[in-house]
Amino acid sequence: MKMKKIKHHTILIFFIVSSLVSYACNYAPLKERRSAPTSASTDPRPAVEQDLETMRTANFEYIFVFRRKDGGAFDSEDRKYLRANSPSETNRFIATDEERAFIAGSKYKFPPESLEVLRMRFNVEDYSAQQVK
Numbered sequence: 525m526k527m528k529k530i531k532h533h534t535i536l537i538f539f540i541v542s543s544l545v546s547y548a549c550n551y552a553p554l555k556e557r558r559s560a561p562t563s564a565s566t567d568p569r570p571a572v573e574q575d576l577e578t579m580r581t582a583n584f585e586y587i588f589v590f591r592r593k594d595g596g597a598f599d600s601e602d603r604k605y606l607r608a609n610s611p612s613e614t615n616r617f618i619a620t621d622e623e624r625a626f627i628a629g630s631k632y633k634f635p636p637e638s639l640e641v642l643r644m645r646f647n648v649e650d651y652s653a654q655q656v657k
Contacts, residue, residue: 575620575627576651584615584629589649590642597623602645609641610634 572589579587590606592598598606598619606626607617613632620627642648 571620571622572625572627575618578618579616579627579629579651582616582629584631585653586628586630586632586634587651588628588634588639589651590626590628590646591624591649593645593647595624598626605645606642609638611638 576587576589592602603626606628610617610628611630611632611634614628614630614634616629618627618629619625639648
């Protein structure tokens with residue numbers, strides 16, 4: 525009886541170890557597939573232009589690109605500031621250009637006072653169907 529128990533434990537351990545080894549062997553190719561170039565990444569246009577086109581395709585009437593004035597990547601404080609000072613009706617934010625820019629898309633107009641507050645911290649480019657003052 526005891527010998528059967530040991531045999532079952534040995535078989536169980538064998539299956540667990542072989543499953544882990546199988547997972548480890550398959551993990552590397554999956555990782556490579558994720559980083560392999562896709563048709564979107566082979567697009568010769570810069571990421572910002574591709575993401576702007578995505579916003580236009582989504583039919584957002586108001587589209588703004590926000591960049592730090594020093595050209596650096598957005599940090600957590602920048603993101604908080606951007607969201608806190610953007611209208612709550614803003615439908616979508618996309619980080620682009622290696623997080624050196626954020627694109628906001630909205631069906632609702634940004635109030636001029638919100639844009640002024642955002643302009644104090646960021647460079648703001650307006651790609652809206654109708655330019656907002």
